[in-house]
Amino acid sequence: MAKKWNLIVDVERCDNCRVCFLAVKDEYIGNDFPGYSAAQPAQGHNWLEIRRRERGSYPIVDANFMPVMCNHCDDAPCMKVARDGAVRKRDDGIVIIDPVKAKGQKQIVEACPYGAVSWNEAAQLPQAWTFDAHLLDQGWDKVRAQQACPTDVFRTLKVDDAEMQRISAAENLSVDRPELGTRPRVHYKNLHRMTHCFVGGTVVRSVNGVEECAAGAEVVLRQQGREIARTTTDTFGEFKIDRLPQHSGRYDIEVTGAGRASAEVTVGSESPYVGVLTLA
Secondary structure, eight states: OOOEEEEEEEGGGOOOOOHHHHHHHHHHBTOOBTTTBOOBOSSSOOSEEEEEEEEEETTEEEEEEEEEEOOOOTTOHHHHHOSTTOEEEOTTSOEEEOTTTTTTOTHHHHHOTTOOOEEETTTTEEEOOOTTHHHHTTTOSSOHHHHHOTTOOEEEEEEOHHHHHHHHHHTTOBOSSGGGOOOOSEEEESTHHHHEEEEEEEEEEEETTEEEEOTTOEEEEEETTEEEEEEEOOTTSEEEEEEEETTOEEEEEEEESSSEEEEEEEESSSOOEEEEEEEO
């Protein structure tokens, strides 16, 4: 089975330093790579961008950053609308928008459901990140975003599809908007930080009339009597239960540890903080 290129992106490791963004700009702005891509314009095109999402409310909040780019889909919508072979899928999985044949074909931009294809008005050309195919063809084993990233967000792999499926299952990888059925070759780790919610809270206990942080208390989350998850509070008495679907409704929280406490919480589009729970 033929080996194909894939990219793994770990959302949890990204801190929005934007070095990957700059590396792509540095590679493509002002540089023509015949057969691969025309030069990226200095303004208006972000072939790699960072999507942001803040979750929670004071005092339990997290900020998340998700690098996004052309997904090099196996069932690419851009290929279906392109004329005269202007978009092709290479045997190694990379999608190339031909910088000559694609001239004037704005429908290629409009076909991408991810918004990953940009329109170069001056050149009348649709353009997107090429998976750095010109570098890989020269023997590189990683894309420039990975080469530049200081926090190991990216991992470039060339493996057969069966091996990629095994890796995806073992590492709990996801793709962006799987409901589109485009079969992307960009895979995400910890994508729940962009798509799901968490429930957070603080647990205290009263010692001689003084409230103290209740470290090590056990927290159980249930829905309709069924246990969904459990965790323990940290040194500050705080807990966080993640990977809850948005708009998943009401949950019951039970806390035990030198006393008991309980609460109800509803998960909508945001991650709720249930407040301070006092063990009694």
